[in-house]
Amino acid sequence: xxxxxxxxxxxxxxxxxxxxxxxxxxxxxxxxxxxxxxxxxxxxxxxxxxxxxxxxxxxxxxxxxxxxxxxxxxxxxxxxxxxxxxxxxxxxxxxxxxxxxxxxxxxxxxxxxxxxxxxxxxxxxxxxxxxxxxxxxxxxxxxxxxxxxxxxxxxxxxxx
Ligand SMILES: CC(C)(COP(=O)(O)OP(=O)(O)OC[C@H]1O[C@@H](n2cnc3c(N)ncnc32)[C@H](O)[C@@H]1OP(=O)(O)O)[C@@H](O)C(=O)NCCC(=O)NCCS
Numbered sequence: 001x002x003x004x005x006x007x008x009x010x011x012x013x014x015x016x017x018x019x020x021x022x023x024x025x026x027x028x029x030x031x032x033x034x035x036x037x038x039x040x041x042x043x044x045x046x047x048x049x050x051x052x053x054x055x056x057x058x059x060x061x062x063x064x065x066x067x068x069x070x071x072x073x074x075x076x077x078x079x080x081x082x083x084x085x086x087x088x089x090x091x092x093x094x095x096x097x098x099x100x101x102x103x104x105x106x107x108x109x110x111x112x113x114x115x116x117x118x119x120x121x122x123x124x125x126x127x128x129x130x131x132x133x134x135x136x137x138x139x140x141x142x143x144x145x146x147x148x149x150x151x152x153x154x155x156x157x158x159x160x
Contacts, residue, residue: 003052003066003095005102010042016051017042019065027085031146032120034070034083041082046073050102052086052095066090069099071106074116079107081117084126096129104133104156113158118144118151130154 008016017038024035034041041047052067067086074080081103086096107115119126121140135154144151 003054003090003093003098005050005052005098007106008042008049008051008068010039016053016065017049020049020051020068023065023068023085023087024083027088038070041070041072044072047082048072048106050099050106052099054090067095067099069103071103071115073110073112076111077113079110079112079115081115084129091125096125097132100129100133108158114155115158116153116155118153120145120149121152127152 008020010017021035021038024033024038028034038049042049047070049068049070051065051069054064054066056063065087067090068083069081070083072080072082081100084096084100084103086099104115115135116138117130117135118141119130121127133156135156138153138155140150141153142150
């Protein structure tokens with residue numbers, strides 16, 4: 001079954017935020033996790049979250065959030081992808097790509113020239129996905145996440 005990709009309205013779907021927070025805790029190590037600050041971040045006007053939701057199956061299964069991407073406007077010309085994740089048992093179904101495309105599309109609706117992000121180079125699936133959608137490595141930042149974990153700073157420029 002295909003997931004529905006939608007923008008989160010924190011006032012209308014607080015339960016979706018709770019599901020995202022649970023996923024964030026499960027997927028990312030503590031020092032990389034935004035789970036403690038999601039509510040605060042989403043109250044900011046320069047921040048948004050798009051999530052993928054699977055509907056009830058024919059067998060009457062529960063609706064579930066299977067992935068999310070968080071973005072923010074860093075300046076009038078630059079946006080940032082703060083987080084992207086898909087639930088482990090739902091990976092390789094195209095949801096990560098669909099979420100990232102939706103976030104990029106959202107950035108295109110503003111007069112943004114560049115989308116940037118940081119990613120641990122050892123996160124091969126994520127780096128591969130970012131490359132696939134046209135992101136390039138700007139530089140390697142040593143000790144970005146912790147003393148032994150670096151990050152690629154990556155960017156995607158809009159030509160138009
Ligand atoms: C990165 C992530 C979001 C990808 O989600 P996904 O739904 O599995 O990805 P998709 O099915 O949409 O795949 C799209 C592309 O991603 C890349 N990709 C996905 N899984 C991959 C894997 N296991 N190995 C290599 N590349 C992979 C490929 O380029 C793929 O394109 P292709 O199918 O044409 O080869 C997911 O692996 C994840 O949540 N990882 C843990 C969290 C994380 O690392 N987040 C990024 C840092 S914030």
